[in-house]
Amino acid sequence: MTDPAQLLTPSQLLGAVSSTLVGAGFRQVTQTKGARPPDILLFEDTFAIVAVGVFESCERLIREWSNCQGWLVETVSSHVSKAEAKAWDGYLVLLTTAVASDFEQLALEQIARDTSHTRKLVASGDRLRTLSDVDAALAPFLPVVSTLQQSNPEAILDDVRRLLRVHGVRPLTSDAIVAAFVNQENMVEAIFKSDRAGL
């Protein structure tokens, strides 16, 4: 049984969600037409509109999720014409730190499998204990790779450097070996010169 004191509070959840999505390039929507349900945040980027709701319990999430979805659909339709592709790019993220019972778990899975109107992402209980769990719940909105990786045929050589250093080769030496290999120069001579430079 998870210690309640260790659970993330709703404020912490909301703060983490906001930080993560804004960090991924989303803009938070602060003003919308019509009343917004409590503990719902709204975000938008070039391709998607994301509403994130935090609930105190699984029971409340199950009871209120459809209202949230209705609000999101109405908000989107009031701002985005149906002719726009973004009108079909609404996401509803439903979070609760409460641990679902078996029955509730089934209900949550059913919600997640409901692809009508918007796509639903649901996270609860033991899958939402840490801030990194929040990132995992928001994964579809985050880059797949953390940095844009340029083609680097010699990436493996960085690992060679690290491997050599881990096993006791001096950094100057490991760098000299790899640099000489890349530049088609004599590696042993490069080691020799690096020793002289290091003296």
Place this chain on the structure above:
Amino acid sequence: MRLVSVELQGFRGFPTRQEVQLDADVVIVSGKNGTGKTSLFDAILWAITGTLSRLGEDHDPVSLYSRTGEVSVSLITTRDGRDRIRIFRRLSSGDQVLRVECDGDSFSGPLGEAKVIELFWPDAQFSSAPRESLARAFTQAVYLQQDLVRAFIESHDARTRRGVISELIGVGRVAELQRRLEQERASWSRATTELTKSRDALQARLSRTQSALGSLNATSEASEDVDADWRAWWNRTVSASASVPAPEVGPEHPRAAATVERAVNELRSLRDRQLGRSVMAGLALQSAAKMSDIESLEARLETLTAYVTEAEADRSLAARELDDAQAALSNERRELAGLADRDEQTAAFAKLGLSQLGERCPVCGQEYDRNEAIRRLTGLVEEAGVPPREADNSAVVSGTKKLEAAEHVLRTREAERRELQARVQSAQIDRARWLRTLEELGVSVEPASDLEARLSALALDTPGTEVEALITAGQAIGLRLARQFEASQRTELTRQRANLENDLTPIVEDLERREAAYAQATAAIEILRDHSAELLISQLSEIEPTLQRIYSRIDPHPSFREAKLVLEPHRTRGGISAAVVDVLEGVSSAEPAKILSSSQLNVLAASIFLALNLSMEAIPLQLAMLDDPLQSLDDLNLLGLVDVLRRVRDVRQLLISTHDSAFADLLSRKLRPSRGGNPTVVLEVSAWGRQGPVIHQRIVEPDSKALFLVAG
């Protein structure tokens, strides 16, 4: 690098020439099954790799409806948005022709294949089969083929998977580094050995120099002292001996000691000559008395010679007399022998007659006195029985004795004469020698009366003290010159030692560093050899987060929500397995086929493919091709996959085909371009005929604006 366009003719579903534009961030190829979608994807694969291994090694991609019976594909890519690369590949009657145009140059044949590898999979050059390596990299990490979606997790075994990933992460490059390092280490060692020989040679020279220094005395010589003594000594020496010339060099000259030595030797010779003359004169004096004996010896020899002649005559006479006596004896013996024979014959006749006697004579038939005849015949027989007398050999006996005596006398006298001859010869030799001695001494035999006096005077003429003193002084000067030479030698050796030490020090230091470099190279080689698995583990640890992000976004299984690539059981020899994990229950399985459904396995396979595609920094072509990845995915999984692809488009050009028009629509919406960004293109393959597919291109428009809810 990304695709720009492909032109194909005669290739599988494209019998006639068609050009397809691909210069977009996302290209969605939509069409029913059998309209040529896979042919388009395969054409790109074939243009780059020259093979379609999925269809078999002997597969011929020529379309049955090709008018020329040939197939050609021309693929254009762009590098860094500027440089265009064109690959043209043609197959005709089993012969494949390749031409690569790049950077204004054109490459064909093997050079073209090498250029393709350099451009599209540089790591393949470290493989033993570069073209196959290129094809593997392409089909494992760039092009997810429709028929082989799950090949990585189902068809390959763990060792093969390890090989695939090792190849993709660049193990070949590491192996090449290790191989080159080993080669260079060996060459370095040989060069170090040569330098070691130089060091050893210098050290040996240094040792010899130090040894030579150690053997020199510390005493030095002031050159000016030697100068004065040198001049004085030479003056005296030249005066004392006419055979010693004045020196041509001074005491500082390298030949000074040799010059002094020659002069001293001349002085010694002079002294020895003088001494020798004295001794010779003494000996000649002693021998003079004996010289007069030779005349009497010679007279005696003449007498003995006469005696010998006389003895020879006597012997000859005795010999002749003996010969005569022997001849007479022989005659007598012959006569006696003849008489004896006659008697025997007479006796034989007599016996015969006795036996044949009758009343009448058997010869003439007359009557005869038979008794008288018998008496005579018997007398003849009796006479024959009487032994003959011996010949008289007394003359021979006496003659023999006489001859023996004469020979004895002759031998005796000859012996005496030989002895005397020897004595005379010896005396003659002594005399000749004595005369030569006198000649050497310059002494005449005549007058003989004062010969002894003259010889005596010479014998008493011994070498003077001046010569001896000069010899001693010359030796002293030689010694001083030697000391002076040693002093200069010491100076020179000291200089040489300093130079050698200066030359040796940097070499020794260099060698120490060379050996240190060798040791470090050895350490690096051993690390690479013994810990190469750590590279694989490191790369897997970099691939896993991407795999996990992709897999979790699609989230195919309610419990097994994590995926990983596991290296087991042995780090150096084991294989790689795809595993799924139930984190909450702490359960994992390296045999996902036993846990996941077919659709879920497709998700896992697609996730691994995309993870490899996004993680392989060594692949220059930043492209992901997915041929109909629908593959029985449910709606939720599809949405998850599309959301992943939306993020993948940020870093990869996407080429996706689908037979499902609804999915194509979903893709075109989800993968639409942003305003001002690179386009999304939909290629709608509406039909296929013997002329090939009918393709309509549609550009997907972006939203009218980027943000609708956010103000400003």
